[in-house]
Amino acid sequence: MERAELESTLETLHPASFGWALSCCRRDRQEAEEVLQMSYLKIIEGKARFAGRSSFKTWLFAVIRRTALERFRWQRVRRIVFLETSPPARPDQILESSERTERLLRALDAISRRQREVVELVFYHDMTIEEAAQSLGISIGSARVHYERSKRRLLAILQEEERIAFA
Amino acid sequence: MPSPDDLRDAFRELRAAEQRHVPPFRRSMERRPSGRRRLRYTFAIAALLLVVAGASLLQRRLMRPVVTTSISSWKAPTDFLLQTPNAKLMKTVPAFGVPKRGTSS
Numbered sequence A: 001m002e003r004a005e006l007e008s009t010l011e012t013l014h015p016a017s018f019g020w021a022l023s024c025c026r027r028d029r030q031e032a033e034e035v036l037q038m039s040y041l042k043i044i045e046g047k048a049r050f051a052g053r054s055s056f057k058t059w060l061f062a063v064i065r066r067t068a069l070e071r072f073r074w075q076r077v078r079r080i081v082f083l084e085t086s087p088p089a090r091p092d093q094i095l096e097s098s099e100r101t102e103r104l105l106r107a108l109d110a111i112s113r114r115q116r117e118v119v120e121l122v123f124y125h126d127m128t129i130e131e132a133a134q135s136l137g138i139s140i141g142s143a144r145v146h147y148e149r150s151k152r153r154l155l156a157i158l159q160e161e162e163r164i165a166f167a
Numbered sequence B: 001m002p003s004p005d006d007l008r009d010a011f012r013e014l015r016a017a018e019q020r021h022v023p024p025f026r027r028s029m030e031r032r033p034s035g036r037r038r039l040r041y042t043f044a045i046a047a048l049l050l051v052v053a054g055a056s057l058l059q060r061r062l063m064r065p066v067v068t069t070s071i072s073s074w075k076a077p078t079d080f081l082l083q084t085p086n087a088k089l090m091k092t093v094p095a096f097g098v099p100k101r102g103t104s105s
Helices: A003-024 A029-044 A056-081 A099-109 A113-123 A129-136 A140-166 B004-019 B025-029 B035-063 B087-091
Strands: none
Touching (some): A003 A056, A029 A056, A056 A129, A099 A140
C-alpha cells in the first residue's frame, strides 16, 4: 500500500479506530489518543505491515489492541522500577451521556477484558464474531463463547441495575 | 427486562456519544516527542551503570588475595563450644599422697 493510500484508509477508519482505542484504554481519552498515534506511526513507518490475510479494519484493530497492551505492560514495568503509584483512572467524560449509556459503561466495567472486547467489537463496531476473533487473535469458537457469556452477563447486570433504579 | 436489541441500542447510543468527540485525524498523525523514547534512554543508561558497577564488584572480588589453609591447621569455628569449665580435671588422673605445690609438709 502506498503511503497516501494508507493515510486515506486510516483517515476513513479514524472514528472507529478512536472508539476501539477508547475501549482498549478503558475509556481513558488521553491514553486512547496516545495509543492511536503510536499505532498510526507503527503502520506509517512500516513496523506493522498489512499482509492482506484479513480486512484492513480487522488488522488495524489488532494493531491498536496490541499497542495498548504493550503500553500498559511498559507502564507497569515503569511503575515497579521507579516506584511510581498507579495513576488515577481518567475515564472519558461523555457530557451528553444518558442514563442508559452510563449503565452500560458500568456493566462493561464488571465483565472480563476479553468478554468486553468481543462484545464491543460485535455491538459497537458491527463486526461479525469471526472478524472479532481475527482482531483478537483467538479462535472463532473461543470468541463465540466469550460473546455469549458477555451478552448474558451484561443483560443480567443491566436488568439488576434497572430493578434497583425502579425499586 | 432488557433484550439483546436493547443492548445493541445502548451500544449505538454509546458510539454516537463518543464519536462526537473524536480528535482530528491530523493530530493523531503528528509525531509528538515521545515520553517512551526518553524513558528508553534513561533505562539504557541505568542498565549501563548497573553493568559497570557489577563488573567492578566482580573484578574487586577476583583481585582479593586467596587465603589457603591446610587441613591439619584448620580449626572449626565452633570448637570453643566443646570446651567445658575445668576440662583439665577430666583429662588428668588425681595423685594421692603427693604434696600440693606450695605446701611445706
